[in-house]
Amino acid sequence: MSNIPPALGLIAGAVLLPLLPQRARSAAFLVFPLLTFGWLLRLGPGDTLTVPFLDYVLVPTRVDGLSLAFGYVFVIITFLGGVYGYHLKDRWEQSSTLLYAGSSLGVVFAGDLFTLIVFWELMAVSAVYLVWGRRTMLSRSAGMRYLMVHLFGGSLLMAGVLIHVTQTGSILFDHMDAGIAAYFILVAFCLNAAVPPLHAWLSDAYPEGTVTGSVYLSAFTTKAAVYTLARGFAGWDILIWAGVVMAIYGVIYAVLENDARRLLAYHIISQVGYMVAAVGLGTEMAINGATAHAFSHILYKGLLFMGAGAVLHATGRSKLTELGGLARSMPWVLALYMVGAFSISGVPLFSGFVSKSMVVYAAGLANMGLVVLFLNLASVGTFLHTGLKLPYFTWFGKAIPPRSTRIPPGMYIGMSLTAAMCIAIGVYPALLYNILPYPVDYRPYTMGHIIETIQLLLFTGAGFWLLLRMIQPKATISLDTDWLYRRPARLANVVFVVSASRLFDGVESAALRLVRFLAAASRNPVGYLGQIAGRASSAEIGHEGPCSREYDPDRSRLPVGAMIIIVLLGFVILLAWGMFKT
């Protein structure tokens, strides 16, 4: 009984929350992650729950060091985001958030593939509302694209799982051996992890989410995918290079990006690249690094989106070309944002310094020099955009007077708590290291590491300063792999939607014309026949409205003589028929 999936703690919240009165909702929202966290503390490695189902045995709860680490941070960010979003009045957004968080927790603790699929799909569906909740035209279409991409990914996962189960007979979710089933599942996991070219949904949808929703979006889907990759595909070499490509890809696109939140979204891709590369390395140090980085990433990325969200909330804008000079009006948001920026850049005393470098160190131990070099290069790019470009063009630079709304205190408190955690981990890394799946044999605070990092960051700053004019944002968008389904979408729209509806309209109007004709003919067939015979003008037949002439009762009647002939004819026919009968 005590091994009930922790996901239910949050999902119960999702069900109960809409029933509560509005005043209680935001506070009630916070209760569920607290309860779930307490629940998690009671679980330990090795706890499982098995449930027989048809021919199989499901394992909805499977606890070990890896899943616990992810579980803790998912619940923590749910709580922190709930504080940040305390001002929310939209009950469906709050409920969807709990559902989203709960299903991510379900994925992380799933011991069998069936449970995994159920929670995976639930994640996709609940996350969509966090995009749609913004209620703009752009968010509506972005959310739709998100849904379609993720349902596609879900079907890939389903295909892979079905093949796997038929081939091996086992429904358990563990390390996969190479084979067609594993490839399907790998692609599905990589889609959720936003590995290029399957990444475009992330940079497309995350910036269109609500102010509070994007905080959660940045936390769950990609990190749950990192967990599933670590569980099923640790040590698969292809992931090393996929991760490196991701790390650089995100950073390159961020140079061109104008929307602050899309810039942050591209950096998610870059940072998840570290985690994917570490999963590919597969050593204990590397998996530790991936987990540690996932943990600190959820916190500092959440903080960054909280900061950008606060700017969006206050000014209604997120494009760097439309922002500037906010340092005077929003100093605290800037300060808290910079904590996140320093964390993501790996500044000493912040969380990134102790987590990101573990991944790089693991790559170094495995003697992969190129990987180390590229990951450091990605660090350069990350600091450049998140730590320099975004804050400079949002809070400094040319001031553009914004429409200003007060920022609710909950936002400040949420950001402060998150920032405090980022700093705490940076200053005292054992806090994080103690919950990692494997014992940690890494010391981040060595003289060499600190000096290298300071050199790296300071000279990146110098580069930024000198190239400032080139980094100036422009009001453009960049084409990404989503072009492949967005461009054809217009053509597909013409072929399937516009032409089809024109066809239906044409058929419908032709049918109506036929009906009108039949109605006119059958309402007054004699008159209609008369019209054909040309005795009356067609304007009078079926014409119910007022006439300009005086009423003439014989207008639509046959002449009397014709009537007599018809009657006599009928009589003759009857007579003849009677005579022939006998």
Next chain:
Amino acid sequence: MKRRSTRLVLVLVGIASLAAGLLVSGGEGEAGFWWSHIYGFFALLGFGGCAAIVLIAKWLGRWLMREEDHYE
């Protein structure tokens, strides 16, 4: 970056970090890669990498950038 004093401090820290590089044996962990023996390598990586990223991205931008309502 506007105030003189901030800029001065940063420049001094930059020089100090380069000087401090002398203290360090170089190399991440046990593996001494080919670059650990280049003095001030990470400073170079920071500056050069920044320039490389910006320049490459700007070059790619010629094909990738479109007006904001491109898809509508």
